[in-house]
Amino acid sequence: MANQDEDDIPMLFGSTSRQSCTTWACHWPTLAEPREKLNGGEVKAHINALYESGVPFFAKKAFQDVVDQLDSHPTAGDEIITKDLTGASLKWKVRLGLSKELCVRDDENNWNEQEFTFSQCALTYNPKERLIRDLDHDKIDVPDWAYAPISLIHSVDRPDKESETRKWIPTAPIGEREDVAHDFQEKSEAWEKSETCENFKSILRSVVSNHEIDNIIGFACGSIALEANEQCAVQTALLLTVRNWLKERDQDKRIPCYLQDPMNTDVDREVLADWDVEILDDPRGWLKVDERSVVLSVAPNVPVKEIIADIARPAIAIWFKVPDKDEYSTDPSTSRVRTMMADYDIFEFEPTVDGLHGNVMIYIRKSAIPPIPNADGTFWPLKIEAGQEITEGVPSEQ
Ligand SMILES: C[S@@+](CC[C@H](N)C(=O)[O-])C[C@H]1O[C@@H](n2cnc3c(N)ncnc32)[C@H](O)[C@@H]1O
Structure with a gap:
């Protein structure tokens, strides 16, 4: 069985369609170099100014950098590096194969702890509007990822504790x-x-x-x-x-x-x-x-x-x-x-x-x-x- 990851609690979100709901976990990255603390208003104005001045938020080079890092088969504990809109490097910890007890709603809609495994890395994409909205929600400090147009996420799957191989329980039946x-x-x-x-x-x-x-x-x-x-x-x-x-x-x-x-x-x-x-x-x-x-x-x-x-x-x-x-x-x-x-x-x-x-x-x-x-x-x-x-x-x- 994989080790428990005792680190920080991820933010969980679902990607829903008529077909099924995939659960994703987003852990916060750390800045490679510390930077001066800014206030939310300044960062919003800066993000808007970067957009208006034509700074690309998304670039194939940034995607290729992530693909190259994923192609080197990172394992739990390794880091994926991305750049934010200011050119600063963000370090995202890979958690593939780790398990964690997370508090989620069960099939009867009650909150309780269930074991999940971080199974696959992907990206989430934060266009300008999303970055600005996230700052609106965050009333405390401007987070290190405030300028990040891409974030590393993991899909989280529930392992079948009963099966010897601990296969994942599919969220929807997959056809033959x-x-x-x-x-x-x-x-x-x-x-x-x-x-x-x-x-x-x-x-x-x-x-x-x-x-x-x-x-x-x-x-x-x-x-x-x-x-x-x-x-x-x-x-x-x-x-x-x-x-x-x-x-x-x-x-x-x-x-x-x-x-x-x-x-x-x-x-x-x-x-x-x-x-x-x-x-x-x-x-x-x-x-x-x-x-x-x-x-x-x-x-x-x-x-x-x-x-x-x-x-x-x-x-x-x-x-x-x-x-x-x-x-x-x-x-x-x-x-x-x-x-x-x-x-x-x-x-x-x-x-x-x-x-x-x-x-x-x-x-x-x-x-x-x-x-x-x-x-x-x-x-x-x-x-x-x-x-x-x-x-x-x-x-x-x-
Ligand atoms: C609301 S569904 C739309 C499905 C279908 N196109 C339709 O018309 O009903 C949204 C889809 O976006 C997919 N999706 C989420 N993240 C994605 C990504 N990074 N790349 C491509 N598709 C993604 C979801 O898995 C889901 O199938």
């Missing part, structure tokens, strides 16, 4: 491979026959003729191996429709197709491998997105739009309609997202099938020529072309 394969085959065929799919294909055929496309990435689609998988099945099938259309258009060029959702199980991995779809562990999906990508993300629990606006200008983005003003959600759209979307045409394809929401739009980049990122690979600060001026954060022709 054959049943899941059959179910996905049926649901993707139904999608292909739907009127929505026809509308979708006709938009692609009529609008996207010259955009070079090299890969397709779906974020937060859910799991086809869990119950209530209509959304996941249709969103995954839609990505396969994009690939089939590209195969026709580009004379059989192979287009890799990836999915990133921590909800994915080994059964998802196996079944979707037969469809040549690869499941990527968080945060590896972001590294695949560039100006030759198609990105899909519907109702994610992570700020996909804010992240993409900082790191790439995909050829096509399929996601909820971007509102005209800031709206707080798990996937907020702030001025950077609106600025990015000004370079895209929007197409409605009237989703009527179960599994897509009516508010899902296809955004197609106006220019087939891929825009070039800044030297550090990000799209902030925004490049201003000659003859353009900035109006409310959006460059426009003079």
